[in-house]
Every structure is written in C-alpha cells, then in structure tokens.
Amino acid sequence: MNTVVGTAFDRKDGPAKLTGTASYMADFDAARMAYALLVQSTIAKGRIESIDTQRAEAAPGVVLVMTYANAPKLSEAAQKSNPPGERALSLLQTNEVRYNGEPIAVVVAESLEQARAAADLLAVHYVPETPLLAFDAALGSAYAPPQLTHGKTDSGWGDARSALGTAQVKVDNVYTTPMESHNPMEPHGTLAVWNGDALTVHDSTQGVSGARKALAKKLGIAPEKVRVLSPYIGGGFGCKGSAWSHVVLAAMAARQAARPVRLVLDRPQMFGPVGYRPPTRQHVALGADKDGKLLAIVHEVISPTSTFEDWMESSATVTRMLYACPNVATSHRLVKLNLGTPTFMRAPGLSTGSFALESALDELAVALNMDPVELRLRNYAETEPESGKPWSSKKLRDCYRDAADRFGWAKRNPQVGSMRDGNKLIGYGMATVTYPAHRQIANATLRVLADGSVHVRCGTQDIGTGTYTIIAQVAADALGIPAERIQVEIGDSALPEAPVSGGSMTAASVTPAVRDAALKARAELIARAIGDPASPFHGRAASDVTIQSGALSDAKDPQQRELIAVLLARNGGQPIETEAQAKAAEDEKFATHSFGAAFAEVAVDPALGEVRVRRIVARYSVGKLLNAKTGRSQFLGGIVWGLGMALTEETQVDPGSGRVVNANLAQYHVPVAADIPELDVAAVEEDDQNFNSLGARGIGEIGITGVPAAIANAVYHATGKRIRDLPITPEKILVAAGTVA
Numbered sequence: 001m002n003t004v005v006g007t008a009f010d011r012k013d014g015p016a017k018l019t020g021t022a023s024y025m026a027d028f029d030a031a032r033m034a035y036a037l038l039v040q041s042t043i044a045k046g047r048i049e050s051i052d053t054q055r056a057e058a059a060p061g062v063v064l065v066m067t068y069a070n071a072p073k074l075s076e077a078a079q080k081s082n083p084p085g086e087r088a089l090s091l092l093q094t095n096e097v098r099y100n101g102e103p104i105a106v107v108v109a110e111s112l113e114q115a116r117a118a119a120d121l122l123a124v125h126y127v128p129e130t131p132l133l134a135f136d137a138a139l140g141s142a143y144a145p146p147q148l149t150h151g152k153t154d155s156g157w158g159d160a161r162s163a164l165g166t167a168q169v170k171v172d173n174v175y176t177t178p179m180e181s182h183n184p185m186e187p188h189g190t191l192a193v194w195n196g197d198a199l200t201v202h203d204s205t206q207g208v209s210g211a212r213k214a215l216a217k218k219l220g221i222a223p224e225k226v227r228v229l230s231p232y233i234g235g236g237f238g239c240k241g242s243a244w245s246h247v248v249l250a251a252m253a254a255r256q257a258a259r260p261v262r263l264v265l266d267r268p269q270m271f272g273p274v275g276y277r278p279p280t281r282q283h284v285a286l287g288a289d290k291d292g293k294l295l296a297i298v299h300e301v302i303s304p305t306s307t308f309e310d311w312m313e314s315s316a317t318v319t320r321m322l323y324a325c326p327n328v329a330t331s332h333r334l335v336k337l338n339l340g341t342p343t344f345m346r347a348p349g350l351s352t353g354s355f356a357l358e359s360a361l362d363e364l365a366v367a368l369n370m371d372p373v374e375l376r377l378r379n380y381a382e383t384e385p386e387s388g389k390p391w392s393s394k395k396l397r398d399c400y401r402d403a404a405d406r407f408g409w410a411k412r413n414p415q416v417g418s419m420r421d422g423n424k425l426i427g428y429g430m431a432t433v434t435y436p437a438h439r440q441i442a443n444a445t446l447r448v449l450a451d452g453s454v455h456v457r458c459g460t461q462d463i464g465t466g467t468y469t470i471i472a473q474v475a476a477d478a479l480g481i482p483a484e485r486i487q488v489e490i491g492d493s494a495l496p497e498a499p500v501s502g503g504s505m506t507a508a509s510v511t512p513a514v515r516d517a518a519l520k521a522r523a524e525l526i527a528r529a530i531g532d533p534a535s536p537f538h539g540r541a542a543s544d545v546t547i548q549s550g551a552l553s554d555a556k557d558p559q560q561r562e563l564i565a566v567l568l569a570r571n572g573g574q575p576i577e578t579e580a581q582a583k584a585a586e587d588e589k590f591a592t593h594s595f596g597a598a599f600a601e602v603a604v605d606p607a608l609g610e611v612r613v614r615r616i617v618a619r620y621s622v623g624k625l626l627n628a629k630t631g632r633s634q635f636l637g638g639i640v641w642g643l644g645m646a647l648t649e650e651t652q653v654d655p656g657s658g659r660v661v662n663a664n665l666a667q668y669h670v671p672v673a674a675d676i677p678e679l680d681v682a683a684v685e686e687d688d689q690n691f692n693s694l695g696a697r698g699i700g701e702i703g704i705t706g707v708p709a710a711i712a713n714a715v716y717h718a719t720g721k722r723i724r725d726l727p728i729t730p731e732k733i734l735v736a737a738g739t740v741a
C-alpha cells in the first residue's frame, strides 16, 4: 500500500529555504561570539622562520592570533590520521609549509572586518625551498598507493598485454583530466562553542558523526563530549565529506580564546585547503576482434597527491566492471607534489575514468566502423566482470534503447562532419554511465505522538539532495500516515548514527532503517487496537486491520475506522517509540552498481572553436526513484557537472608559486544557466529488492559520469577532432588535427 514513495512529493524543507528560515552554518551565532579568519601560506614549500604578530595583536578588536608559536600542542596520537576516513591536517603544530594556501594562522577578532585588517598586519618570514609542482615532470617518481578509497590499487585477469598484441583492432591513447575544485554555493565553515570540556559545533558537513569523531580525536577528548549540528547544507559534492583543518582550528581557537568562534572560508579559500579533484593521466588501450568483441583492456592511471597524504582518484575501477572482456589490466599510481591533498569530488574515479574508457570505446567504434551503441551491446557485462557475481539488478539495455529512441540516434549520419546547421558542425555522441551502489549501517528512531503525528530522528544530513523529504515519504507509506504529518529531525550527531552523505549512499542506507522503525510502530499501533476493549478492532486478527490516512481501519471496509490520536488518547496519550538499524549490505551475493546511457548533441563553430551542447538525453538504471522531483534534480545537477567537466572547469595552478590563479567564480568556469541546454532525464522502470527493501540505489553522483565522454565523442563526430584532454576549450579545438576545417 504505497502512496507517496516515488511521487514528485514537494520538498519538506522547501518552504523554510524559500522563506529564509532555514539556517545554514554561517547563520548561527552564540553569545560573545568572535570571528576568525584563516591565514594561508604564500609559498608552496619551505618553513616559516617567524611570524611577527605584534601589530596584528595590537590592532583594534583582536582577540587572538594563533600560529605554530602559540597554538596548543596536540598529542602524537591525535595528529596521526587514518586516510581516507581521517585526513592529514594542518593544525599549526610545526613551522613547515607544504603547499601554497596551507593554513598557517588564525586571527580572531570582534568582527570579521577587524580580523581581516589584523591578518594584513601579520609579517610572515619564510625560508622557501623549491617546490615540486610539475605533474608531467614527476611521472617518473610514480608509486603504488597503499590503498584506494574502494577497490585494489592494481587488478586484472587474463593476460591483457599479450591479448592486446594479437588483437585485430586496437586503440591506444592517453587521456587527461584537469584539477577541478568543488564549488558548493555555501562555502565551508565552523562555529565552535565550548561549555567546560564539552564542544558544540555548527559545521557545514556531509557527515555530522564523522566530523564529531574527527574533532574528538584531534582534540583528544571523548566523542561523547562533542556535538556537531548541520541542519541545512548548501551543497557538498565530496569536499564536505571530511573534516578539514579549519574545523579543528576553529575549535582550538575557541578553546584558546575562551569564546565561541565562527570561522567561514571565503570563495578563494575553497581552492586548496579543503580538497579538489586531482588531475589524472590515463593510458587506455583496447583490443578487439573484427566483430567488436573486446579481447583486452589496459587502463593505467597516474594522479598527484600532496606530500603528506596518499589520496588516489580511482579512475580505473570503471574498467573492472563495465564491459565483459577476457583480459584486463588496471593500475593506479601516485606522485607527490606540493599541493593540498585531493579528495572525493562528485563521482570520484568514475567521472574521470569514464571519460577515458568511454572515449576509447568511441575511438574503437570508429576504427571498427561500428555504431557506438552496438559496440557497447556486443560487450554487455551480464555479470560483474571482476568478481563474476550477478548484478543485484541491471537495466542498462533499457537505458541504451530508451535514450537512443528519445534522442533520435537513428537519424545520426555516422560520417564525421556530415551533419551541419548553417555554419555550425553538428555532432551526436554517446557514452555509458555508471556509479557503484553503496550502503552502510544506519539507525533511526521514530515516535508516534499523541496527536497522531510522527517524529523521525536520524543522524543523517540533507546536503540539498532531498533527505528530509524521502524520509518523510518512506515513513508515511510504511505507517499509513500522511507525509505532511511526519516531522523529520536530522543533521545532529546526537541523533542515532548514520553514515556520511557521500558515495551516493544516504537514501539507500537511511530509508530502510526509517521504514523498519515505521513498520514496527505500525505493528504496535495495530496490536494496541486489537488489545484495547474500547477499540472497534478489539479482538480482531492483525491482518484484518490496516492504517490509512492516519486512522486504523478495517482492511476490507475502510469506512470502519478510528483515528490514531483517539486510540492513543485512551492509553493516556503515551507516544509509541520504535528504533531500527539497517545493515550495510543486504546480501554479499550480488554486485551492486547503477548504470545509464547519456546522449549529447553539440554544435561546433569551426572558426571560433566554440562548442555548445544543444541537448542531452539520459536514461538511468538506479533501482526505484524515491521521489520523482528531487531524483530528477540529482540527475540534472550531475549532468550540469559533466558539462562543466567537459567544457569549462579547470583549476589552474601557477607552475612557479603553486598558487591557484583562478580561485574565484569569475575565472573558474562553472556552467551557468545559459550554458545548459534542454536536458531530458528519466529513470527506467526498476525495483532492486536484492539491494534493499526500498528497491532503491543511490543517485547523487551517477549523473556526471559518461557526460564528458558523450560530449567529447559528439565533438569528434562533428569535427573529426579527438580531444583527449579536458576541458575541451576553443583553443584545443582550433589547434587539434582533424578531418573538418
């Protein structure tokens, strides 16, 4: 009896956000709160000989200037990190500088303006050393990282290199993707309030419980003494999945100043000290027979990390699961540079890896003179290639078919440069889309209150995706109580623990726990009615009684009903309370992945090299969509990210100083509304009961994957120019060799 799950139910948090009553991190303050400013290094490598703080400390309104010279010393154990769950931070414990933009001081004052003015008075004396900044020059020093965020560093099967040697058709190229920076509308920020030895923090985070644990460990206090609140978050995309240096520094400064301290990063500070997507260099070689059957795939990835933490973009994982192929070899290598540590950025690994693999597939289709969709169908993986496990559910064929039909792929003239519109060259390109489906342990509690309304509590968070809304929908359907009457409390580490909102796993992890708690409450309500001599359902079988629209009712005769509030009133209005825990993985028997297909049309101006995306059609195999409206928004947002990755986004680091030179939204080009064409997205019919009780896999990240390759493949179709280096800027189009002028 399912009524709201799957519908386009309006956001629970919509009115609060629209009217400005939803409080984001920087909206919170506290009595006697002071303002902190993060000060960053201006060299990429070396040490600080001294920081002259006297003038800053004497400046109006200054409360504290915290540097390596006076910052509280943290214990050895606290400073050890266990990446990638815990990050190696810069907490003013040494005078060493490891990248340009590394935190070197915190200035606290009565106002933000006073803090900024005082920070300008700091005189930092450096002993600079020559930094390592050139990725290409460092390739020779590449090493195997001890671990990836998921999967093995190296893996494969068969003998890819010899199979490649004898394959009839081969493509063998290097693809590169640039450094990119997350740009959620809301920057990072932390308000730290100490009450004795207990710490309360408002933080813009994708994981209240992870932030709590990180703070407790770094500060050397018990996790029970830390509470992290994050009721509304203005976007995360991976950068807010870890507690970075400023979070701990805000708490240290608040303790030292003996006042609440609020530290908010400004836009330029979003580029460097809070992670980024590292550039990748990916060698992909494909070997196939004349019928397009893949015989060998080699996928070797090299990426930079910081000098102090191994973090690897796991781009080759896509090659381990996307196509059936008897011989596969994949590897990941790191080089150390004087940069901040990279991190998870929307569809880490899969976004960059799918650009390389799906571009290579397109090159193979050209070499075979075969339709790109047909090539993918000939290599369709019926089971997960690396493990041999069956998929929990996979409807990728439906995605290819439905997206191709909707797009009008059949109208594509395969001849390069053959389709035109006035002076514009038109190209059609496509790519496969994929992202893994994850679940972790999640807890929820639920109360049915005396008035028949419901209160759900869960220590998850809504990073803008719709978590408030889907929790209410799932509880509503399981209980038979309207979603409008379900109050959802999340974004607080004091609530029952739930995982980080990363890896697209919140919906899939949290909603089964909410559903179980709701089903328990439903059973309890029905049991009470049956056991209550004053109830019209007294003595009836449990199967005869149901709950609909907030009332107990006869399963066969809905007219016979009694409001939940009336039942509870006879029991003194005592609420019904339940709790539930959902497990990490329902069944290890299955491989769990989501899939899709993206088709793009581009128009290229051959004189200017300008690429405009005219439309994108995508279909997704993601299990059941819990909310048609918020789900659609996730797909659209992901595609917009893919478009930015394809055409505009690139964090540019000055090769001499290691400074990000376009650390602002004017020069780091995120697509704007005028760049976004008609996007036609939908999920194909699917219900993945092997994955969880809701039949739903995650959808937050899959949308970006495949899109850069679909656009690059369309550019090739339009121009004959194969751009293997993102972003596809006008100058690259103009200088590339190609068949069409």
Ligand code: MOS
Residues within 6 Å of the ligand: 206, 236, 237, 238, 239, 241, 344, 345, 346, 347, 348, 501, 502, 503, 504, 701
């Ligand atoms: Mo996502 S990059 O795992 O927040």
